[in-house]
Amino acid sequence: xxxxxxxxxxxxxxxxxxxxxxxxxxxxxxxxxxxxxxxxxxxxxxxxxxxxxxxxxxxxxxxxxxxxxxxxxxxxxxxxxxxxxxxxxxxxxxxxxxxxxxxxxxxxxxxxxxxxxxxxxxxxxxxxxxxxxxxxxxxxxxxxxxxxxxxxxxxxxxxxxxxxxxxxxxxxxxxxxxxxxxxxxxxxxxxxxxxxxxxxxxxxxxxxxxxxxxxxxxxxxxxxxxxxxxxxxxxxxxxxxxxxxxxxxxxxxxxxxxxxxxxxxxxxxxxxxxxxxxxxxxxxxxxxxxxxxxxxxxxxxxxxxxxxxxxxxxxxxxxxxxxxxxxxxxxxxxxxxxxxxxxxxxxxxxxxxxxxxxxxxxxxxxxxxxxxxxxxxxxxxxxxxxxxxxxxxxxxxxxxxxxxxxxxxxxxxxxxxxxxxxxxxxxxxxxxxxxxxxxxx
Amino acid sequence: xxxxxxxxxxxxxxxxxxxxxxxxxxxxxxxxxxxxxxxxxxxxxxxxxxxxxxxxxxxxxxxxxxxxxxxxxxxxxxxxxxxxxxxxxxxxxxxxxxxxxxxxxxxxxxxxxxxxxxxxxxxxxxxxxxxxxxxxxxxxxxxxxxxxx
Numbered sequence: 001x002x003x004x005x006x007x008x009x010x011x012x013x014x015x016x017x018x019x020x021x022x023x024x025x026x027x028x029x030x031x032x033x034x035x036x037x038x039x040x041x042x043x044x045x046x047x048x049x050x051x052x053x054x055x056x057x058x059x060x061x062x063x064x065x066x067x068x069x070x071x072x073x074x075x076x077x078x079x080x081x082x083x084x085x086x087x088x089x090x091x092x093x094x095x096x097x098x099x100x101x102x103x104x105x106x107x108x109x110x111x112x113x114x115x116x117x118x119x120x121x122x123x124x125x126x127x128x129x130x131x132x133x134x135x136x137x138x139x140x141x142x143x144x145x146x147x148x149x150x151x152x153x154x155x156x157x158x159x160x161x162x163x164x165x166x167x168x169x170x171x172x173x174x175x176x177x178x179x180x181x182x183x184x185x186x187x188x189x190x191x192x193x194x195x196x197x198x199x200x201x202x203x204x205x206x207x208x209x210x211x212x213x214x215x216x217x218x219x220x221x222x223x224x225x226x227x228x229x230x231x232x233x234x235x236x237x238x239x240x241x242x243x244x245x246x247x248x249x250x251x252x253x254x255x256x257x258x259x260x261x262x263x264x265x266x267x268x269x270x271x272x273x274x275x276x277x278x279x280x281x282x283x284x285x286x287x288x289x290x291x292x293x294x295x296x297x298x299x300x301x302x303x304x305x306x307x308x309x310x311x312x313x314x315x316x317x318x319x320x321x322x323x324x325x326x327x328x329x330x331x332x333x334x335x336x337x338x339x340x341x342x343x344x345x346x347x348x349x350x351x352x353x354x355x356x357x358x359x360x361x362x363x364x365x366x367x368x369x370x371x372x373x374x375x376x377x378x379x380x381x382x383x384x385x386x387x388x389x390x391x392x393x394x395x396x397x398x399x400x401x402x403x404x405x406x407x408x409x410x411x412x413x414x415x416x417x418x419x420x421x422x423x424x425x426x427x428x429x430x431x432x433x434x435x436x437x438x439x440x441x
Numbered sequence: 442x443x444x445x446x447x448x449x450x451x452x453x454x455x456x457x458x459x460x461x462x463x464x465x466x467x468x469x470x471x472x473x474x475x476x477x478x479x480x481x482x483x484x485x486x487x488x489x490x491x492x493x494x495x496x497x498x499x500x501x502x503x504x505x506x507x508x509x510x511x512x513x514x515x516x517x518x519x520x521x522x523x524x525x526x527x528x529x530x531x532x533x534x535x536x537x538x539x540x541x542x543x544x545x546x547x548x549x550x551x552x553x554x555x556x557x558x559x560x561x562x563x564x565x566x567x568x569x570x571x572x573x574x575x576x577x578x579x580x581x582x583x584x585x586x587x588x589x590x
Contacts, residue, residue, distance in 0.1 A: 384450050389506040391448040391557070392539055393478050393485055419483055421452050423504040 011128040011160070013121055016268050017323040024324055027268055029063055031296035036060050036069070039302040042087040045076060046304060066271070066294065067282045072306045077107045077247060085301055086110055093300050098146040099246040100345040100411065109148070109246045110300040116155070118297045122252030122266050123156020129255040129264060129323075130217050130240040132186050134161030137212075139179060141189035141197075142220065142343070144168040148250025149220055149343065153188045156252065162186075169193065172200050179213060180206055186215040190343035191223035191231065191239070195374030198234045209236025217242055219251055220343030222332055228260075241330055247306055248293050254328060262315040262327030269297050272328065273305070274313060277335045288313040290335055291328065309336045339369065339435065341376045346411045348434045351380055354406035358399075359388060366425045371439040378415040380407060383422045442565040442575050443511040445493045446555070449486045450506040453479070461486060461505060468499035473585045474555055476542035489514075489544065489555060491582055511561045514544065514581060516551040516574035524554065530571045531556075536564045546584050 019027070037057040039046045049070035050056065059065060077085060086093070094113050098106035111119065132138065138157045144150030150168055157164045165182060167175050169189075175197060178184065187194065194216050201208045216231065219242040228239040243263050244251035253270050254263040265272045270293050274283045277290040291308045295301075311334065315327040339346045348367060356362050364383040369376065382403060390396055396419065403417045451457045458477070465472065474489035490496045493509065500507045517523045531538065537559045544553035553576060558564035569575050 384506050386506055386508070389448075389450050389508050391446075391485060391487065391508050391510045393480060396450075396483070396485070397480065419450070419452075421450060421457075421504065422506055424452070 152250035221340040264325040474544040514576040
């Protein structure tokens with residue numbers, strides 16, 4: 001591992017990470033008030049909910065008043081598909097991205113030019129948090145396209161001044177060649193992809209630990225400290241957990257720093273709260289609950305108190321890096337049934353939609369998740385019903401192919417479909433056990 | 442002229458094949474012909490069974506998915522070219538053969554082949570008109586009843 005990081009290098013954009021608390025809170029309140037006013041004026045759903053509660057933007061006189069405002073949930077985005085939550089017209093919007101909804105329709109998110117600048121800034125600060133700087137050569141293996149990961153990391157890395165290689169996902173052998181031949185110093189990808197890549201590099205005899213690669217900026221799916229340590233040993237690098245979600249901005253909401261202990265929330269842009277998921281009450285610092293985020297600077301799509309369904313807690317002690325941005329604990333689990341597979345959000349209900357589209361009715365099915373040499377694998381086991389049992393092998397194979405294609409078109413990932421005998425999948429009296437997750441954490 | 446064939450879906454798991462055969466045995470049912478078509482993940486067991494209604498009930502009671510399909514059985518002269526003659530006849534008429542397999546019972550100098558045709562009625566008529574011996578259900582029953590091994 002070649003040491004090229006400079007511990008004393010400091011990026012000007014990181015200045016906002018070190019605001020004295022008083023200044024930070026004042027800035028947050030000022031931005032919050034402007035955001036609530038904007039959302040109230042321009043977003044019907046938000047105004048309706050405020051009116052129902054007898055609230056107006058003027059009622060937000062302190063940060064504590066945020067707790068009185070209504071929540072926003074993922075379903076709101078689904079129900080207002082495609083553009084119902086936008087606070088401005090398309091003529092001001094320079095980018096649209098999409099992510100998985102709970103059924104067939106994706107969630108649409110939008111950005112004005114100013115929003116893109118905020119996003120860039122949050123990503124520059126994320127990379128600086130991870131010890132990266134203008135001299136780095138960054139391989140971006142997050143997926144480019146509708147997914148926010150690829151372009152989010154790309155624009156941020158360019159704004160950082162680094163040399164960016166937009167490899168996107170897949171073509172692992174070629175990615176390893178790039179890593180080796182281009183002198184890559186940092187990689188951005190999902191933790192399971194890094195595991196897969198290191199595995200493949202070992203097969204090819206490429207000594208990753210001896211390359212200039214010194215950092216991995218890992219996100220889009222949950223991973224543990226244990227997995228991090230394993231990747232660090234195998235790759236001869238440091239791993240950093242980053243957090244984000246498309247509904248808020250994409251990557252750039254929070255990031256580990258060189259202390260690798262909790263993630264700093266860029267709270268001058270995204271105000272965090274931890275609530276009790278059942279009662280909605282804001283919890284005291286340190287208690288575990290559901291993360292709720294409010295955008296403080298978003299123009300195209302303000303999000304007020306968006307319930308992320310991610311479970312975490314604030315780490316109340318100050319971080320040894322000196323940042324005044326509050327830290328949240330690494331995110332391990334969710335409070336809904338969403339699966340994250342190779343960084344892609346998948347809902348069991350999406351699989352149901354696909355199965356029904358092919359068979360007309362919903363067959364008994366089960367989703368089994370495993371990890372094979374670092375890569376997440378999903379197998380959907382579907383019971384063969386008398387209606388769909390054809391005596392001809394090729395027709396059964398065609399059915400299998402149709403189911404695979406239908407699922408792929410809904411979730412965007414190619415998964416394995418296995419036809420199984422009837423009555424072999426678990427039935428239960430209550431909620432059926434649709435999902436078996438055998439992946440190690 | 443058509444025969445009823447029973448097909449059973451089997452996962453490629455140990456014991457599934459014997460489980461199906463045992464279910465039939467418990468029901469006192471005899472298998473006259475069978476073939477097993479397989480892929481990496483599953484197989485389809487196809488059988489000619491005299492008492493096919495009872496067989497279907499027994500298999501379904503044990504949780505198997507069962508399908509009944511129309512097939513055509515033909516006496517094929519037991520000499521080189523015997524089978525090719527049959528196949529060329531149907532192919533010339535544009536009739537597709539989905540699959541085929543041999544039957545255990547052999548009579549005189551003939552072997553019996555079971556065919557699944559896309560158009561079983563058309564194929565059976567065509568073969569009979571061409572001079573081949575299509576074996577109807579009653580005849581198969583007679584042969585298998587009297588066969589002693």
